Amino acid sequence: MKSTRKPAALILVGALTTGALAACSGGGDPEGESTNASGQVTLSVVSLLPGSTEEAVAAFEEQVAEFEEANPDIDVVPEEYEWKATTFAAQLAGGTLPDVFEIPFTDAQGLVENGQLADMDAQFRALPYAEQFNPTILEAGTGEDGHVYAIPAKNAYPVALHYNRALFESAGLDPDQPPTTWEQVREYAKKIADANPGVAGWATMTQNNTGGWQLTAQTVARGGRTVEVDGEQKATATLDDAGTKETLQFLHDLRWSDNSMGANFLLDWGSINQEFAAGQVGMFTSGSDIYTSLVQTNAVDPDTYGLAPIPLSDAPEAATLTGGTLAGVPAGVDDAVKDAAIRWIDFFYLDKLVDEERAVADAETLAANDQPVGTPVLPMFSQEQYELNQEWIADYVNVPLDQMTAFTDAMFDLPLAGEPSQKTQEVYALLDPVVQAVLTDEDADIDALLADADAQAQAMLDQG
Template sequence: MRSPRKVLLTGTVLLAAAGLLAGCGTGQAGAGDGRVQLRVATFPPGADAAAYEAFAAQEEQFEKEHPDIDVIGVEYEWEGPTFAVQLAGGSLPDVFTVPFTDTKTLLENGQLTDVTDAIERLGYTDAFNDVILDGVTGDDGHLYGFPRQAYAMGLHYNRELFAEAGLDPDAPPTTWDEVREYAKQITEKTGKAGYAQMAANNTGGWQLTAATVARGGRTQVDEADGSATSTIDNDATKAALQFLHDVRWTDGSFGARFDLDWGTINQEFAAGNLGMYTSGSDVYTALVRDFGMAPETYGLGVVPVEGDDPGTLGGGDVAVISPTADETTVDAAVEWIDWYYMQKLLDEDAAVADAKTLADSGQAVGTPLLPVLSREQYEESLTWIEPYINVPRDQMSAFIDDIWEQTPVGEPKKKTQEVYALLDTVVQTVLTQQDADIDALLKNAQSDAQALLDQ
């Protein structure tokens, strides 16, 4: 393949992508010529034309080195509830990415391909961070995916709204009291929401868990026998909900949207309607590429921490192979994953080639991440690609400088998404009912979560 014409689009084709694809077919290119056709995930719907241009260039490089493989990009966005339907319907790409929080469920259901031998052969087994590798390790000790990217939770803020409100754009808040104070000032001075938080499609539970960890609490505890105990009803989670209540009902600085999820909160932020929110530190790329945010408006700091045992909730995603792929396709998929995702983490030439291709296409290079390997390896890789870094890292210095002082905490391992869904309702109730009984909500949520864990 030599152009973006073979990126298969699902749903409505946006104008940016349509311009690249106009007049070109999306049929069985490469069929019958002896090459292995490999369907690989590319971008979620809405990615700009430059993203597809970058992918086309990388695809051409890969196919030049692997002439027996015909790569077909598939527009893709992970959604847990639709995975089984895609799997049954045969529409799942051969290679796709899955959040850490979903890999355990897919492992339990036998829905991932064993890549233990491939990871060992490529020499990555001992290179990965042990905490991260745990997310792709099955009960049988085998490995079922390549951890490719990790993040810590960050506080994202709009520098223009900070300046308009009389706040220093280079000094984001460092305590939850300051977050509340800054949010109120932003709303009073600009009329925009000072602070908002995700509350729908399991993201409410995700962010409530992050807020709990930041205040020294945990929503789930692993037991020695492999079971788990729900600990949702704790002081840290109560404090996190009380914070939301006060921002919403006392200060009036939360805004008018109480059903935001990952996509819609990014839309609101990129449009300049929101002063601050928490999410993964890697979201800058999507904000610019998929949501049209102006880079100069962006700022990133660490999530404030307090309490006796605080930390920053971490996450990331894993490159995996469809369980329906045959042996030949699996071999091709491993070659693609190694080339597209992994080599740039360890090899200078691969890192530079990747960064140059992305930079030449106007894509983000240098977005702050947590290393899936070692910190030393990650920081060395940044020196390799320094000439191509194009993200405003000076506007992210509050995060880059301070994140290493925070303790990374993994997401709950058992029934993660199901429990997050329970907590969505708790968050929404606090945001929509001024007299919500937080104590009762937490007591009921803990009981319901434990019932799930005991299944």
């Protein structure tokens, strides 16, 4: 996937992570007892979603074994966990997260301000490629003191349109020509639903803060915003702007006029993936990187998968919402755990992006276990480094890139926008019930619902 185009600016203030996180065994020992009976540092790390396939588990275990062979002084303890905005804070406060956990860009600043993340600056600066990061990505995990607390762990992603090619064909649609406008999305959704009784031609997330996330994504795609921040960092709630109202009316019409959205209106990141992989959803929006999880956890049929950019309106500010994942370590862990953590972060997440030998070894392990290699994402460093990395692993790429060309041909030219930089998850939580109301009450008053949510959001923003 070579491109000669200039990379788009990465406006990555934050985003709800599309990948679920893994973990739950208590973070490092604040008293310094981080070694086991063999004198090794015991390091608990996020692994995979519960219910991941045997092949995915085998690939992860091989990676752990490779790391431990190269680092005999570290005993890695993988733990499964699914990140949810509604439970994460309690788990972190309760000490039930692992020593290395993942967080969305949107959460890092609040955790730094609350003193809940370990200062990883010294460990981060020791990485040989520390100065190569896209500065906007690095900023997401950097505190006001200039220290790095959370380290970019995965390439960034834009929100994209995911669609089922088999359902397209069943409805007489060309799977190589995905919709490029919201009007086409509505038209295609109805055709899919009419041709496949019980199937949602279009579906959207509605709970655990994901309803607000995707409502915001579609608002931004129509040129709107849910929070505006001025040059003095004063935040103004704009939940009731025209883009949000237009999105909710769009959902209302698909649900009540077209009967194109099926019968399940309580979906979040994990459950909509499951419904999609099972052939019960024709189209939905989420991060561009979810193909990996669809394979690892939901056993999606690769032949049915298609990926395209989220449709953008003609509004001047229309853009694609972006996001990404950071790796964090709980505050209070000792230096031995922090040093072990940076070695794992380097090995598992980052070195494979900048080192050819490591990139090939990682891709070979994944491909040998039938795990996705080459899922499209935005570059963490530069477009040039990303394309070089793709050349290194070309022999192992096994994702259906020919079914993703609508996205990959456009990915470096997309106008990008970050998520709300203040009270992000809280704003999303306020919008969840608005989306649910529109999908469950035909007479829902969109203006009133948004006015109420906007007032609540402004009160939260004013509290700082």
